[in-house]
Amino acid sequence: MSFGLARGRTLETAGFGVESADLPAFDAKNRAAARVDPRAWFETPGRTFEIEIGSGKGTFLVQEAVQRPDVNYLGIEWAGEFYRYAADRVRRRELANVRVLHGDATEFIRYRCPDAIAAVIHVYFSDPWPKKRHHKRRVIQDQTLEDFHRVLVPGGEVRLVTDHPDLWAWYEAHAARCATRFTRRPFTAPGSANAGEFVGTNYERKFAREGRPFHAMVLAKR
């Protein structure tokens, strides 16, 4: 299925997009060999490093990366067309501090990322998977929060925003279960958000026009 995002243009990802298929082969018997440090994908790898899971069209990445050129951002998106659209958008803007990975963010963080590399993991308007039998597909799980805890630097944050009441209840239950690992804090909008916005992603702007209320929290690594 095509969403028609390219509108007849050729989307170019070279230099800004990374394909999971190009990562070292995963061998369950030698997990250390499969580890990759995504900070090395940037021209200035020593900067503060943040990850966005499910970056969609890349709106948060391009807005925020301009405001904070001293921070490197990795967007991870598993839908090919959205990945290509976001990576092309970043390339056209020549944002040296953004890369977009095409793949499953939870697998990448769990199996590929070294310990203590990310200052923030952003999860905005993640798919709610409303049917009970699909809940296992939600990004936030007890295991993913464990993995995020490992990959975050001390004091690092998971930032969550959703419009979906059932997914919000799911986040609250997961936050309560990991209270010894994370401190829950109120959400503060990033500098690139417009007045009244939580973050200013595409989904937030679409849902705001529909008048939906939003919910947000920050989980800070203890």
Ligand SMILES: C[S@@+](CC[C@H](N)C(=O)[O-])C[C@H]1O[C@@H](n2cnc3c(N)ncnc32)[C@H](O)[C@@H]1O
């Ligand atoms: C509802 S959209 C929100 C996009 C964007 N964050 C926004 O607010 O406009 C959720 C996005 O997350 C992506 N996604 C869901 N699970 C993912 C995963 N495990 N790894 C990478 N991308 C994922 C989907 O393909 C989709 O583009």
